[in-house]
Amino acid sequence: MHIAVLAGDGIGPEVTSQAVKALRALAANGPQFTFTEAPIGDAGYDQTGDPLPEATAELAERADAVLFGAAGTYESDLRPPEARGGHALLRLRKRMDLFANFRPVFAFPELIGASTLRREVIEGVDLVVLRELTGDIYFGQPRGIVTEGGERVGFNTMRYTESEIRRVAHAGFKAAQQRRRKLCSVDKANVLETSALWREVVIEVARDYPNVELTHQYVDAACMLLIRRPRDFDVIVTGNIFGDILSDAAAMLTGSIGMLPSASLNATGQGLFEPVHGSAPDIAGKDLANPLASILSAAMMLRHSLGQPEAATRLERAVRRVLAEGLRTPDIMEPGATQVGTEAMGDAVARELARLT
């Protein structure tokens, strides 16, 4: 199995190399992998003048799966899109048509104490945010900053086609069927036309899934409910921008954004797997980053793109064991635990994998 490794910027390379380490440890008595690395983000721009070099995009399309780190830094965020590291990821998602972004939010029992929320609220949280990834205000035209009446005006276009909504709705219902059969569609149908259409189409698609219980929430109410009664949620399906914001809020149910993996899939089953977090320039290069989001993304890759569900489960069990041993990176540190760095956390997971044969 051929994996494209696009580590990118900031902590991207640090955490991605721990995921590769884990996959190599799995390969000792399981599936075999070959890894090809390629530059993306600021690293791509610095090397080739393009944040998404053509050779990188072609490698990603050719590989069996893409393991991605993070792209962009605060400095490059301020450049025009063609020179912005973070823009590479938007382009790659669009180019590979990776419309379905699954972000599982699971409150590890071992980490309940690391959350800022009360134990009785987060215990048992097990939900998935399915964020549409190729449409919405992130891509809608026209957009820009113009001068009108002597002042600057910024504008963007929120846009969803019926077929874009329909395919992500199907993905949401299918995911719910595999889980607790509850789908909550999140929109802002009381204000936005895109959302009114979203709701209509989701209701149409629901006819194909009579065994799934469908509910609707406005995004503002959904934010509140997610913190108040997170256990009520199973699968949440929503658009690109609402999903971006909701999933960061949901991340805090697990204790740290450093624990959140994701899978972005297209209709052919190709996928890009990445931690939900960004390049974290504030902690880059200091051996402080939590690599578990990246390692758990590798597990999603094994399950969703590489047809290796047992290897995925083995990897997730290794992570649980390391947490149960009390090893913690600083973002999930709690009294009585043992603080370790990025590298040591990766080593511990690899060691547990060697034991779990």
Ligand code: NAI
């Ligand atoms: P961020 O996720 O990089 O960082 C937010 C906060 O969480 C920071 O305090 C950081 O130290 C912490 N954090 C993130 N990942 C962590 C980990 N694995 N372990 C421990 N702590 C962790 O988001 P931010 O600050 O908004 O963006 C930083 C840069 O990353 C920006 O240039 C942004 O454009 C880019 N970015 C890239 C993304 C991607 O490639 N998918 C996603 C989000 C942001």
Ligand code: MG
């Ligand atoms: Mg985000």
